[in-house]
Amino acid sequence: MIRLAACQYAIELHETWDAYADHLQDLCAEAVEAGAQLLLLPEYAGLVLSGQLPAEQRGDLSGSIAGIQPLIAPWLELCAGIARRWGVYLQPGSAPVLDADGRYRNRAWLFGPQGLLGHQDKLIMTRFEREQWNIAPGEGLQVFDTALGRLGILICYDNEFPMLARRLAEGGADLILAPSCTDTEAGYHRVRIGAQARALENQIAVLQSPTVGLAPWSPALDENIGRAGLFVPPDHGMPGDGVIALSAELYPAGSQWLMCEVDLQEVRRVRREGQVLTRRDWPEQFDRLP
Numbered sequence: 001m002i003r004l005a006a007c008q009y010a011i012e013l014h015e016t017w018d019a020y021a022d023h024l025q026d027l028c029a030e031a032v033e034a035g036a037q038l039l040l041l042p043e044y045a046g047l048v049l050s051g052q053l054p055a056e057q058r059g060d061l062s063g064s065i066a067g068i069q070p071l072i073a074p075w076l077e078l079c080a081g082i083a084r085r086w087g088v089y090l091q092p093g094s095a096p097v098l099d100a101d102g103r104y105r106n107r108a109w110l111f112g113p114q115g116l117l118g119h120q121d122k123l124i125m126t127r128f129e130r131e132q133w134n135i136a137p138g139e140g141l142q143v144f145d146t147a148l149g150r151l152g153i154l155i156c157y158d159n160e161f162p163m164l165a166r167r168l169a170e171g172g173a174d175l176i177l178a179p180s181c182t183d184t185e186a187g188y189h190r191v192r193i194g195a196q197a198r199a200l201e202n203q204i205a206v207l208q209s210p211t212v213g214l215a216p217w218s219p220a221l222d223e224n225i226g227r228a229g230l231f232v233p234p235d236h237g238m239p240g241d242g243v244i245a246l247s248a249e250l251y252p253a254g255s256q257w258l259m260c261e262v263d264l265q266e267v268r269r270v271r272r273e274g275q276v277l278t279r280r281d282w283p284e285q286f287d288r289l290p
Contacts, residue, residue, distance in 0.1 A: 005036035006228035011215035043181035046095025083111035103136040120153035160194035169202035228258035
């Protein structure tokens with residue numbers, strides 16, 4: 001059994017580095033004190049760094065993305081220190097990063113007790129990212145070996161595409177981390193339904209963490225809606241609706257952790273002994289298509 005923490009992360013204004021660093025460390029300390037072994041924050045949680053920019057720059061979409069680039073390296077050092085200090089795994093959400101080819105990519109990093117384990121870029125851009133931000137898709141899918149099990153990361157919209165999760169499952173991932181950022185209830189449900197479908201199809205677990213709250217100072221993160229959740233295949237020994245845990249509110253007053261537990265051995269058992277064997281039967285059915 002592993003204990004997970006998924007954050008409903010409120011987008012708040014932190015105007016200095018010290019204020020932001022204290023906020024992130026205090027937030028993670030709450031989850032660690034509750035026994036979390038893995039902490040997940042949402043997509044674009046790193047854009048909260050733009051609160052440290054001058055008001056005019058943080059209020060400009062392109063300017064805010066460019067302005068946080070010098071803060072990315074110290075942010076990653078801060079996250080690595082948090083993971084090392086408490087001996088936990090931390091996926092601190094994602095941030096737009098300027099690559100050597102001059103294009104921005106939406107990147108999520110995974111840290112463990114020994115430091116940085118690697119990163120996963122978002123592969124499929126939403127219209128907003130593609131048409132207004134000029135965020136470019138990344139390449140490839142990573143499976144991370146950890147003491148908790150094999151993990152994959154699918155950022156928000158990527159959870160709505162079956163073949164991405166299938167590739168991670170075929171690579172041995174038992175748990176997918178799904179950091180998300182949605183500004184409507186419909187958007188939240190699209191990602192959640194995708195996450196639950198990916199859990200059903202591949203007979204794996206999926207953990208979702210969303211942004212929440214209003215941030216009128218940020219054109220990128222001005223409105224945020226979502227619930228944190230842990231989803232598994234609905235089958236013998238699992239919840240009938242496939243929901244192990246779900247945060248209570250769409251509009252919490254501030255950041256809140258959803259604390260939950262999953263036994264990945266039991267998830268694997270469902271793949272062997274379930275009422276249905278969707279993971280096994282997937283390739284059989286697709287091989288028969290004309």
